[in-house]
Amino acid sequence: EDKVVQSPLSLVVHEGDTVTLNCSYEVTNFRSLLWYKQEKKAPTFLFMLTSSGIEKKSGRLSSILDKKELSSILNITATQTGDSAIYLCAVMPRGNTPLVFGKGTRLSVIA
Amino acid sequence: EPEVTQTPSHQVTQMGQEVILRCVPISNHLYFYWYRQILGQKVEFLVSFYNNEISEKSEIFDDQFSVERPDGSNFTLKIRSTKLEDSAMYFCASSEMIGQDYGYTFGSGTRLTVV
Numbered sequence: 001e002d003k004v005v006q007s008p009l010s011l012v013v014h015e016g017d018t019v020t021l022n023c024s025y026e027v028t029n030f031r032s033l034l035w036y037k038q039e040k041k042a043p044t045f046l047f048m049l050t051s052s053g054i055e056k057k058s059g060r061l062s063s064i065l066d067k068k069e070l071s072s073i074l075n076i077t078a079t080q081t082g083d084s085a086i087y088l089c090a091v092m093p094r095g096n097t098p099l100v101f102g103k104g105t106r107l108s109v110i111a
Numbered sequence: 112e113p114e115v116t117q118t119p120s121h122q123v124t125q126m127g128q129e130v131i132l133r134c135v136p137i138s139n140h141l142y143f144y145w146y147r148q149i150l151g152q153k154v155e156f157l158v159s160f161y162n163n164e165i166s167e168k169s170e171i172f173d174d175q176f177s178v179e180r181p182d183g184s185n186f187t188l189k190i191r192s193t194k195l196e197d198s199a200m201y202f203c204a205s206s207e208m209i210g211q212d213y214g215y216t217f218g219s220g221t222r223l224t225v226v
Contacts, residue, residue, distance in 0.1 A: 041219045041220045042219045045216070098167060099154075
């Protein structure tokens with residue numbers, strides 16, 4: 001059974017801190033790994049990673065995939081209270097198969 | 112920016128009643144999905160839909176569930192006889208095609224409460 005495990009499950013940091021969120025996966029056929037940010041309702045897309053070792057960046061957020069270790073990290077630098085959310089990792093197996101989600105990491109950034 | 116729209120945002124229903132959750136995917140998208148998230152748990156896949164038919168479904172998607180694209184724009188999820196354990200946030204998602212570099216676009220969800 002395909003599985004995605006995220007750690008930590010929750011994290012509390014102060015504004016300005018840098019955080020690293022982890023995602024590991026076990027899937028039969030791997031195509032891509034996706035990161036989403038979930039605030040109140042819908043998950044909003046952050047990154048899609050398909051190739052190992054290539055960092056994707058968007059502002060203070062960055063992410064990288066390690067296919068050898070079957071894992072990915074999401075980094076957030078200089079955190080702000082607006083970064084408080086649940087960060088979801090999901091894997092897209094090959095073919096037209098659905099996303100497999102992890103349980104998420106709940107990040108709380110306090111002023 | 113194009114959005115996936117879901118209605119209603121919140122629905123309360125009595126156990127045993129039928130509910131229909133509605134979604135309007137992004138207009139040029141070809142693949143449609145329903146996921147659900149029970150409070151405090153992970154997002155789970157229910158069903159995917161392509162070319163007017165179900166392409167894949169999970170074990171959760173039993174005979175109580177059905178999906179339709181009645182008019183070429185709406186995409187609906189019907190639960191025939193709701194159970195307490197169907198209470199969850201239901202997300203619709205769509206994608207243009209597999210492999211696009213932006214993943215899926217999710218709607219804002221319908222919170223279903225079965226009492």
